[in-house]
Amino acid sequence: MANSAGSRKRARQAVGRRAHNASLRSMVRTYIKKVRAAIDTKNYDDAQAALTVAIPYVDKMVTKGILHKNKAARIKSRLNASVVALKG
Template sequence: MANTASAKKAVRKIERRTTVNRARRSRMRTFVRKVEEAIASGDATLAAAALQSAVPEMMRAAQKGVIHKNTASRKVSRLSARVKALSAKG
């Protein structure tokens, strides 16, 4: 357990940041899941629209330090390729 005043303050700050980061990560995952569901349904226009709203959400999470920048870029790239393949197929 934290003994010093600064350690106690650090614990409080970490709690607040954790709450914010958890919400941000959850929000990002929700947007990604919407893209995945649109791809699974086979609707290219819906998938493209979902991807367009998911990309800023992922990049914002990377900018805020919730996920690594390269992780966000990789996820965007892979989702984009799947959406592109879906629209080319249909």
């Protein structure tokens, strides 16, 4: 365990920050799952709507440092390709 007062405070802050980050990560994963579920139903309109909702959340996680920018780009690209494949 940390010894100095400052490092004890840092340890306390890390616990709260970790919980907050986990919550945000879980939220964005839920939006991604909603897009994948819409893709599985093979309904283009629902999948497109779910993707439109999910993309801003993925981008927000990049600015907050929850996701790496390349991972976010990969997620968006794969979801978009799957949705476009439904249309064609």
